[in-house]
Amino acid sequence: MRPTHPVWAVLITIVAMLAQVIIGTAPVVLLLDRDNVLYRPLGMIGITLASLGLVYLIRRLGRQPWRGVGLTGSWRAPLHLLLGVVQATALGFACAAARARTGALWAAVGVHTGSHLANMLLPTRDIAYGVQLVIVTGTLCVTGLLILSGRRRDGTAATDGTARTTAPSLFRR
Structure with missing residues (x-):
């Protein structure tokens, strides 16, 4: 099966989604208390940065141009x-x-x-x-x-x- 097959695309999406949540929130969960004012905003920023990083890695590993993401x-x-x-x-x-x-x-x-x-x-x-x-x-x-x-x-x-x-x-x- 090619990496662009729908089954692989769904699996890669699910793994990327779980990875971005786990990787993005891990530093905040480990370093801050739940009552801290910055707990939620920093967690969201972490998820966003992890998402962008994973999209970048997936695009680079597949040698796909950014045109597929809509950046034309x-x-x-x-x-x-x-x-x-x-x-x-x-x-x-x-x-x-x-x-x-x-x-x-x-x-x-x-x-x-x-x-x-x-x-x-x-x-x-x-x-x-x-x-x-x-x-x-x-x-x-x-x-x-x-x-x-x-x-x-x-x-x-x-x-x-x-x-x-x-x-x-x-x-x-």
Whole structure:
């Protein structure tokens, strides 16, 4: 069987998923108490870094180009690199705004998934790559601001600094 066979792809994905959680959280679990304020954020950062490292290793071991991951743009110019970082920050802002507005993680997952689907349906072009990065970054910032300008389901403003501690009425008994 070739490594690209669906059975191998599923097995590699499962092993990578378990490895990223175990490797990513191990330092935090070993070094910090559960009550520490940094316990959860550092664990999430560890999982993210482990995920990126595993994707890099899997791509390198398979000698596959990054085009398969969706990175088809020209990243040669320093301005493009800077705009890429700003775009990632804008995506994080839009996801955080969705989370702050709804109080649910799935809204942020939806914003993140929508961004990646848009990149697949409207692929980047090398012709005006910098312009496209600026447009996407601006769109993500405006989206985040529009999401924050609304009200939550429970009637409180999304930016009043309060966190919802109870589940929506749909999930209450």
